[in-house]
Amino acid sequence: MSAVNDINPADREWDLPMADPVWLAQHHEDALEPDTPILDPHFHLWTIGRFNYWVAEYAADLRAGHNVIATIYMEASTKYRDDGPEELRCVGETEFAYEQCQGSRGLIASGIVSYANLRAPQQLDRVLDAHLEAAHGRLCGIRDMADWDPDPTLRDERYDLPENILDLPQFRASVRQVGERGLVCDLWTYFHQLEKLAEVANAAPGTNIVVNHVGGIIHRGGYGGRQDEVARIWEQGMRALSQCPNVFVKLGGMGMQWMEPDLPSQPRPPSSEDLAKRWGPYVSKIIALFGPERCMFESNFPVDGRVCTYVTLWNAFKRMSAQFSPIERDLLFRKTALDLYKVKLPAAA
Numbered sequence: 231m232s233a234v235n236d237i238n239p240a241d242r243e244w245d246l247p248m249a250d251p252v253w254l255a256q257h258h259e260d261a262l263e264p265d266t267p268i269l270d271p272h273f274h275l276w277t278i279g280r281f282n283y284w285v286a287e288y289a290a291d292l293r294a295g296h297n298v299i300a301t302i303y304m305e306a307s308t309k310y311r312d313d314g315p316e317e318l319r320c321v322g323e324t325e326f327a328y329e330q331c332q333g334s335r336g337l338i339a340s341g342i343v344s345y346a347n348l349r350a351p352q353q354l355d356r357v358l359d360a361h362l363e364a365a366h367g368r369l370c371g372i373r374d375m376a377d378w379d380p381d382p383t384l385r386d387e388r389y390d391l392p393e394n395i396l397d398l399p400q401f402r403a404s405v406r407q408v409g410e411r412g413l414v415c416d417l418w419t420y421f422h423q424l425e426k427l428a429e430v431a432n433a434a435p436g437t438n439i440v441v442n443h444v445g446g447i448i449h450r451g452g453y454g455g456r457q458d459e460v461a462r463i464w465e466q467g468m469r470a471l472s473q474c475p476n477v478f479v480k481l482g483g484m485g486m487q488w489m490e491p492d493l494p495s496q497p498r499p500p501s502s503e504d505l506a507k508r509w510g511p512y513v514s515k516i517i518a519l520f521g522p523e524r525c526m527f528e529s530n531f532p533v534d535g536r537v538c539t540y541v542t543l544w545n546a547f548k549r550m551s552a553q554f555s556p557i558e559r560d561l562l563f564r565k566t567a568l569d570l571y572k573v574k575l576p577a578a579a
């Protein structure tokens with residue numbers, strides 16, 4: 231995306247929950263420690279309104295200064311099939327992701343995490359078989375949504391989720407089924423659901439579960455101004471999850487509108503120092519609970535791009551992890567994701 235530099239950001243309205251290129255252009259950083267190898271375990275490709283983030287945009291971010299050696303495509307309801315059985319339409323996204331992998335010589339979508347409805351275990355084997363065939367050896371996980379909140383404005387508009395989704399026997403059976411197929415199960419929940427998620431993990435000890443986006447902290451809607459209460463409930467849930475050896479955590483997603491509703495309205499975008507100061511306490515607490523061997527930094531681009539550039543984000547992660555040893559940092563930036571998802575690295579890596 232190119233910024234229109236002759237427009238004053240203060241005079242320009244931006245009506246999308248994504249990055250405003252004019253606002254972002256006010257701050258530039260060069261990549262810190264540009265030789266550090268990074269596996270980005272969570273990115274999307276899509277169009278939202280007038281905002282396009284496809285291969286060209288992501289490839290430009292990958293070339294911006296950091297040493298990204300592999301990436302994992304994360305489902306986002308993109309390029310579904312237009313016809314055929316409803317439960318198999320999501321396989322179109324896996325076909326699309328594999329095409330991007332082939333076109334980038336394995337760098338983009340080195341691994342693929344696809345969608346499946348975990349409330350329908352009777353269909354799951356058929357869906358998994360179709361994803362596996364479409365991914366040609368690149369499928370490494372399945373993701374479903376479980377982010378329910380009493381406030382309907384905080385729910386994922388793509389799905390009509392029940393309040394008790396994490397209690398459903400069929401949901402828990404599907405989580406076990408994903409693990410039995412040798413796949414990782416990514417789950418997106420909110421902070422007040424984490425203790426219940428620990429029950430799900432305990433009921434599926436053979437499935438490796440990845441908690442997306444530091445556990446879904448919310449600072450908007452009815453949770454605005456209640457940061458201390460939210461942090462207490464979040465930490466309690468994270469402590470419960472840390473006792474489950476099959477649970478891993480993605481350190482990212484903190485720039486989304488749930489946790490940072492107001493940051494894009496600031497006069498200037500934050501620097502990596504600013505982000506490390508804002509988000510570092512959460513990241514440090516998670517790493518202390520789970521250890522670097524169960525944590526991985528994620529870009530969550532383009533969604534987290536609403537608050538900073540790709541370079542600034544990874545610079546912030548490098549600042550947050552400066553106190554760790556080289557071995558621990560390699561786990562956080564590369565090896566945890568590589569080993570967990572069993573990613574096929576591009577030949578050049």
